[in-house]
Amino acid sequence: MHQDRIRCPQLRDRIVDAETAAAHIKDGMTVGMSGFTKAGEAKAVPLALAKRAKTDPLKITLITGASLGHHMDQQLTEAGVLARRMPFQADPALRKAINRGDVMFIDQHLSETVEQLRAEQIHSVDVAIIEATAITENGGIVPTTSVGNSASFSILAEKVIIELNLSADPLWEGVHDIFIPTRRPARTPIPLVATDSRIGMPYIPIPPEKIVGIVLTNEPDSYSEILPPDEGTKAISDHLIRFFLSEVKKGHLTNELLPLQAGIGTIANSVMHGLIDSPFYNLKMYSEVLQDSTIQLFDSGKLLFASAAAVTLSEPVHKAFMENFETYRSKIVLRPQEVSNHPEVVRRLGIIGINTALEFDIYGNVNSTHVGGTHMMNGIGGSGDFARNGYLSIFVTKSLAKDGAISSVVPMVSHVDHTEHDVDILVTDQGLADLRGLAPRERAQTIIANCVHPDYREALLDYHERAKARGGHTPHILEEAVSWHTAFRDHKDMRKAFS
């Protein structure tokens, strides 16, 4: 059966076991691996590396598309294999190692990693490990459930190891659109002009000689662990739909809206889910990851087409999706993340970007990554690619966390990932703040009036009033600005800062 999937005859004798393939990876090397938000990561060779490290210690730099499934980052971390990791992760064990300073984590805009690799601004990839559905007649790699950075890793690496996943539906072939921007300074425009534009090839073109081993696997992706919509996410979604309706009424948008991007995770997924019961139609997505809500929007007839870098679904939605894959596959395309997130394309298409904030401040600066200003959660991911360049940059979060001990709206964020220049709309369960065209003092007024939980509203108003008395374009009381964070750190309750 696997012979049908290796259509390039000269590669049929390259099948090896994972340990043999892993032997190509030496201590100190940089490894580029497929995998984007739990979709399509290499599943066998990294485990062989982790196993080998127990008796033969080695340290590598691991670059992926984004986060990995099957607790891969945990196993590599526990085996001590990771010296450096980029550009994103979402694993509790790795997170701890990063925050201890044991693993050097380089947190990047997802569109930029391979741009830097191509320009040799960061260490080049020695070995690429890429999960594939098939290998074409000429040695091209057909990815599985994600493209991520797989194409550029394969093209730029000296050696490529393929993990041929026999559990991947052969119908994945044809879903991918592999386009790699030409080198600078002679780069030409990326010809993508609509979410459903196909501008590349259905496989990753590399010389077959570079493929040093093919490992057979048979394990599907792990499932996403997304939570269902709840009262809070429903409120956020309702506020946003009301806003879109008012924009339609003003003639700024039509009922088809503009191409939608939604960040990974429960809140953004729930917000998209809310569109099922909205009056909008003929929707399109131009996003990073297709989540449960994408499939549900297809099923509701609301969504026409979806472009992304990966598909990551929960178990029940995945089951239904694969059972009807034939009908879905003509409505989706998977692209390299430097295309799905490319500033040029995001700006051109006029994306409505919806991303999740950890916290934001009264002036609309957003922290997406650092708990308490110091401890990495997951990473900035693609939020910056979309927030900076989109038509509308929307950030969503619940107004409270930790049973009310944390307000997601604070006097000053403890870490900035998105500056006020890049934030148009903020939404919590409390309401929506439209910040377009407002100066900082006006932004504060709107944010405090609309987004803050009542338990914290007066304290924020009081802070802003006292700060304004000191003057400034962006008034602050510096010695108090992060006192809510230190109150939570020291007393497990932000409210201790003012009561």
Place this chain on the structure above:
Amino acid sequence: MHQDRIRCPQLRDRIVDAETAAAHIKDGMTVGMSGFTKAGEAKAVPLALAKRAKTDPLKITLITGASLGHHMDQQLTEAGVLARRMPFQADPALRKAINRGDVMFIDQHLSETVEQLRAEQIHSVDVAIIEATAITENGGIVPTTSVGNSASFSILAEKVIIELNLSADPLWEGVHDIFIPTRRPARTPIPLVATDSRIGMPYIPIPPEKIVGIVLTNEPDSYSEILPPDEGTKAISDHLIRFFLSEVKKGHLTNELLPLQAGIGTIANSVMHGLIDSPFYNLKMYSEVLQDSTIQLFDSGKLLFASAAAVTLSEPVHKAFMENFETYRSKIVLRPQEVSNHPEVVRRLGIIGINTALEFDIYGNVNSTHVGGTHMMNGIGGSGDFARNGYLSIFVTKSLAKDGAISSVVPMVSHVDHTEHDVDILVTDQGLADLRGLAPRERAQTIIANCVHPDYREALLDYHERAKARGGHTPHILEEAVSWHTAFRDHKDMRKAFS
């Protein structure tokens, strides 16, 4: 003579005085005015407005390209005309009014203002006031020394007032390249593929009916007040040239480098000036403003071509430039700022962006705008457009300010304009930190070792060591993080925070 410059016959009877033209502007209106970093601003009508406001108070929203010459913002501020101002300014009187909260200032990426106007995301322009060299046969506007946002203001405004500046050399005609991106979601790629690409028209095309008045003026731009290179800027320039040389040696760049962008002001200008004595050649600029150093680089034979949104020169350089305008004009092009700063183009061309920081922190976050975290200096300008999307994002500043009472490198910046994700290289007179591919803890090590003045180095090292002991991906001691700023605020010396 002015009849030759109004080549559209039907417009010849529209000449009015400034007061009559200004009467089109009513209380509460939004006015779009030409002018970009002291180049090509309207010079008569805004003064007529300021005069009128003395007896007939009015408040407007004023949108320009960037800052204005001839103390225009000061006069409008003092007359109480400005309710709102965007997207940039550099005037001491206006700055004070902004920091008092009297004028609402919306500080924007310079590529974004007209994008928001076109999409009606901010209040539309009622009247545009545009300085012109000439009006073409079909009513097209030929700008003077800047394009800035003039094209979109003229196209989008209901009424257009022309200030025909008879002192402008008629040879400015042909220097401009007016290209306006098409509307979204049907936008096509911007066809610009090289710094010297011409993709538009030499004038701003509008229906002549929209021109409600033509005011004759005869006053040249005010001159830039740039300071000559000094020991500090020379050191910065030397460090940067050494870095470029090492990149050439590694094969990452050629001796022609990549298209250069330099922020406005003394430091960036001095850094560019340093290239005159470098081994680099056939240089090209793709920038916002052509400053003295651009002309000096032309004269030295180092520079082949320069693209920008405006030309702003000191008196002596301006004199020499205009005397030989015929030879320079074929080597420059002036574009709308949404093209000069467009993320799509900046990313495609692979720009090396050199911008000035007010301060940066040990992790490489940059504050470009807020003194003490609260008080606006000028605005973010185009630095974000280039820093986010360029091939290399370089920020420069002197290591000390206020005779050593301020360190430009601090534990945590008091305001973030550019996050660590967007900052590749930091340079001070002390040295250069190459942050590419480094995790925050490594960034701190490199920055402290290379960029900090010796008076502050040990204190920063100590801060970083103590912060690391508390853990985190980006270690900080929150209650101490901005203590250097409060020490300067309260004791006029940052060193009081640790000694």
